[in-house]
Amino acid sequence: NAGVTQTPKFQVLKTGQSMTLQCAQDMNHEYMSWYRQDPGMGLRLIHYSVGAGITDQGEVPNGYNVSRSTTEDFPLRLLSAAPSQTSVYFCASRPLWGDRGRAEQFFGPGTRLTVL
Amino acid sequence: AQTVTQSQPEMSVQEAETVTLSCTYDTSESDYYLFWYKQPPSRQMILVIRQEAYKQQNATENRFSVNFQKAAKSFSLKISDSQLGDAAMYFCAYRSADSYGGATNKLIFGTGTLLAVQP
Numbered sequence: 001n002a003g004v005t006q007t008p009k010f011q012v013l014k015t016g017q018s019m020t021l022q023c024a025q026d027m028n029h030e031y032m033s034w035y036r037q038d039p040g041m042g043l044r045l046i047h048y049s050v051g052a053g054i055t056d057q058g059e060v061p062n063g064y065n066v067s068r069s070t071t072e073d074f075p076l077r078l079l080s081a082a083p084s085q086t087s088v089y090f091c092a093s094r095p096l097w098g099d100r101g102r103a104e105q106f107f108g109p110g111t112r113l114t115v116l
Numbered sequence: 117a118q119t120v121t122q123s124q125p126e127m128s129v130q131e132a133e134t135v136t137l138s139c140t141y142d143t144s145e146s147d148y149y150l151f152w153y154k155q156p157p158s159r160q161m162i163l164v165i166r167q168e169a170y171k172q173q174n175a176t177e178n179r180f181s182v183n184f185q186k187a188a189k190s191f192s193l194k195i196s197d198s199q200l201g202d203a204a205m206y207f208c209a210y211r212s213a214d215s216y217g218g219a220t221n222k223l224i225f226g227t228g229t230l231l232a233v234q235p
Contacts (some may be wrong), residue, residue, distance in 0.1 A: 027183060033222070041227060042120075042225040044225075045222055081209065090161065104163050109160055110159045
């Protein structure tokens with residue numbers, strides 16, 4: 001198993017550009033999520049999905065879009081990049097049903113994004 | 117809404133010594149899970165230890181143990197015999213338990229404690 005993979009590892013954008021951060025998992029997990037990590041603020045939830053075709057907003061969704069067309073993939077789209085979106089982005093997945101929240105959440109290696 | 121607080125932005129410990137990282141949380145729920153994650157310089161998030169709120173016994177994983185005080189809403193992490201490889205950012209996290217399978221029980225993180233290990 002490759003686990004949770006993210007591409008790219010690093011990215012530099014100019015203000016106003018758009019891009020998609022890719023996330024894939026091969027563990028057949030229903031639940032997938034995106035976090036951003038900023039100094040002194042921990043990890044904050046951007047969007048999450050409980051299955052193909054089902055997504056919802058997290059704590060900081062503005063400026064980001066997601067879709068979930070398959071169980072494996074959960075891309076994060078930046079529509080018009082802003083310097084405030086400079087951050088490290090993590091994708092994560094875990095099984096959903098039956099564990100009552102106990103299951104370990106598996107994280108990807110992260111993407112460091114800089115918006116100039 | 118639930119919140120997680122880590123009041124120690126940075127900690128330092130001598131190699132082979134013991135260190136305790138603090139975490140408090142706020143919730144009105146009675147059933148939930150608590151986690152400690154380690155993030156070394158590689159950025160990878162690694163689960164260190166997990167505690168189920170309905171269990172009174174404190175979780176242990178080798179040199180890592182927790183002191184779970186449910187009434188005080190406290191969940192500290194003790195690292196014994198500290199090693200250079202323990203140097204990392206440590207995050208405390210909370211998740212609600214959901215008897216229906218957890219459709220929306222999100223993982224809520226504290227702001228982290230940066231642990232340095234001195235040789």
